Amino acid sequence: MTDLERPYPQPDAVTQVFWDGIAEGRLRLQHCRDCHRYVFYPRAVCPYCMGAELEWTDTSGRGSVYSYTVVHLAAPGFDGTPYVIALVDLVEGVRMMTRLVGVEPGEVEIGLRVHVAILGKPPLPCFGPADAGPDPGSS
Amino acid sequence: MPTIRSDRVAAIGGVAESDLGDVAPKTALQLQAEAAREALTEAGLTTADVDGVFSAGGDQPMASVQIAEYLGITPRYSDSTNLGGASFVAHAAHAVDAIAARHCDVALITYGSTQRSLRSRTLGSSGAIRGPAQFESIWGLPLPVGAYALAATRHMHEYGTTAEQLAEVAVAARAWAALNERAFQRDPLAIADVLDSAMISEPLHRLDCCLVTDGGGAGVIVNAARAVDLPMPPVWIAGHGHSHTHFTIANMPSLTTTPADRSGPAAMAMAGITHANVDVAEVYDSFTITVLLSLEALGFCGLGESGDFVSGGRTGPGGDFPLNTNGGGLSYCHPGMYGIFTLIEGTRQLRGECGGRQISGARVALCNATGGVLSSAATVVLARD
Numbered sequence: 001m002t003d004l005e006r007p008y009p010q011p012d013a014v015t016q017v018f019w020d021g022i023a024e025g026r027l028r029l030q031h032c033r034d035c036h037r038y039v040f041y042p043r044a045v046c047p048y049c050m051g052a053e054l055e056w057t058d059t060s061g062r063g064s065v066y067s068y069t070v071v072h073l074a075a076p077g078f079d080g081t082p083y084v085i086a087l088v089d090l091v092e093g094v095r096m097m098t099r100l101v102g103v104e105p106g107e108v109e110i111g112l113r114v115h116v117a118i119l120g121k122p123p124l125p126c127f128g129p130a131d132a133g134p135d136p137g138s139s
Numbered sequence: 140m141p142t143i144r145s146d147r148v149a150a151i152g153g154v155a156e157s158d159l160g161d162v163a164p165k166t167a168l169q170l171q172a173e174a175a176r177e178a179l180t181e182a183g184l185t186t187a188d189v190d191g192v193f194s195a196g197g198d199q200p201m202a203s204v205q206i207a208e209y210l211g212i213t214p215r216y217s218d219s220t221n222l223g224g225a226s227f228v229a230h231a232a233h234a235v236d237a238i239a240a241r242h243c244d245v246a247l248i249t250y251g252s253t254q255r256s257l258r259s260r261t262l263g264s265s266g267a268i269r270g271p272a273q274f275e276s277i278w279g280l281p282l283p284v285g286a287y288a289l290a291a292t293r294h295m296h297e298y299g300t301t302a303e304q305l306a307e308v309a310v311a312a313r314a315w316a317a318l319n320e321r322a323f324q325r326d327p328l329a330i331a332d333v334l335d336s337a338m339i340s341e342p343l344h345r346l347d348c349c350l351v352t353d354g355g356g357a358g359v360i361v362n363a364a365r366a367v368d369l370p371m372p373p374v375w376i377a378g379h380g381h382s383h384t385h386f387t388i389a390n391m392p393s394l395t396t397t398p399a400d401r402s403g404p405a406a407m408a409m410a411g412i413t414h415a416n417v418d419v420a421e422v423y424d425s426f427t428i429t430v431l432l433s434l435e436a437l438g439f440c441g442l443g444e445s446g447d448f449v450s451g452g453r454t455g456p457g458g459d460f461p462l463n464t465n466g467g468g469l470s471y472c473h474p475g476m477y478g479i480f481t482l483i484e485g486t487r488q489l490r491g492e493c494g495g496r497q498i499s500g501a502r503v504a505l506c507n508a509t510g511g512v513l514s515s516a517a518t519v520v521l522a523r524d
Contacts, residue, residue, distance in 0.1 A: 007263065007268045007276045009267075009273035009274070009277050010268055041387070041390075066293070067289045067290070067293040067394055069288035071279060071281060072337070072339060072340065073340065074279060075262050075279045075280060075285070076264070076265055077265050077279075078279035083279060085278050085279065085289075095389045097274060099279065124277060
């Protein structure tokens with residue numbers, strides 16, 4: 001698994017706004033003007049009501065761990081095992097995959113309250129324990 | 140004997156697997172062709188009889204077109220539907236519908252892969268990631284195992300399912316494999332062996348994961364008129380269903396419920412059977428957790444009860460719920476997309492030709508396959524007269 005380039009997001013016409021926001025230290029989601037639900041991943045059409053008016057809004061950056069796995073066999077291009085990959089439910093009602101930071105693998109549990117922590121190059125929306133108070137804009 | 144409500148539209152008339160394991164330097168197309176030839180021969184047919192071609196492959200665009208060219212078939216019905224590992228069970232459903240609509244009379248389903256000998260299996264992507272995967276493949280989750288691990292963690296949290304209960308699935312599969320001379324791994328396995336194997340993505344150990352082998356398979360489905368002339372007893376496709384809920388694991392509605400909760404009831408309702416009528420089950424075991432989630436979704440036990448359901452060797456030889464009697468993807472073979480092998484073993488069980496692993500008097504088999512990251516499910520009910 002060596003010599004493979006670490007995967008990185010390639011923005012498209014819809015997702016560019018999301019990734020531009022991340023680069024600015026902001027976690028933004030689409031919000032449907034018709035059914036008033038938050039949408040993730042970003043789309044051109046609302047998956048709940050077929051609405052086409054999806055507005056970008058800032059979010060709280062807060063959520064909780066829905067599930068997680070401690071990875072011992074890294075995906076190609078990654079190292080530093082063990083590391084924690086989680087599905088986080090944002091308070092806005094969407095679920096995102098993320099990397100958990102600032103917490104030991106053995107300390108993670110479902111329901112852990114987390115806050116976005118934008119880290120890395122390219123910057124990605126990782127999450128850390130909410131009580132640790134990570135600065136969303138830190139890198 | 141259950142009252143099968145099937146209209147006797149179509150039956151499986153021939154099945155075969157190719158060489159399995161490490162088949163270098165054979166190609167995936169060769170494996171499919173060899174399996175197709177054997178399956179057609181078993182059905183008393185030739186490629187000249189085939190007028191419907193069904194295939195899918197992760198690394199084979201236009202899969203049905205490729206195998207049709209290789210075998211010299213010009214079909215009047217063709218289907219390269221790719222639902223991941225569930226594809227071939229869905230193909231069987233499509234074949235029944237196509238036969239019912241008289242779009243074809245003899246359907247050939249094939250699959251082949253040389254992922255082991257080519258060492259082409261990877262656990263992720265590299266470089267620029269486009270589409271929905273740009274929100275998932277960037278994190279370092281090894282796929283597909285990591286997605287199944289997320290589901291397993293959640294199932295343990297919600298229901299108290301244990302690593303030992305997951306291991307039961309692998310242990311039972313290995314015990315069946317010991318009775319199948321074609322199985323890739325036949326050495327005895329204990330729960331402790333699974334728990335002591337390397338951790339891959341918690342809570343899944345290496346022995347919670349399916350094999351990585353080469354292999355191919357084929358099935359021949361014929362209309363009712365031809366079914367009565369088959370050399371082998373016809374195995375009727377009495378019911379079928381399929382569905383999918385998501386492509387990316389973050390979009391799975393509930394990590395503990397697979398789309399088999401739709402495909403299973405649809406297939407059983409069409410066949411007019413209840414769970415008690417199922418003599419043998421072939422349930423895609425890409426990972427041990429796949430089986431637990433599928434058994435619940437199919438309704439063989441309640442939500443959260445699958446850990447207890449499989450405990451005590453219940454799904455192994457001599458147990459009262461025979462499951463994955465060929466050894467499954469965990470111990471028999473797993474060439475990337477396993478679904479067709481559920482059809483092959485289900486058919487052989489209903490014909491009574493499984494030797495030491497035969498389920499005595501089996502008349503109804505349920506085959507359920509899963510694709511992607513618990514994304515798709517396809518179920519068929521097989522029945523013999």
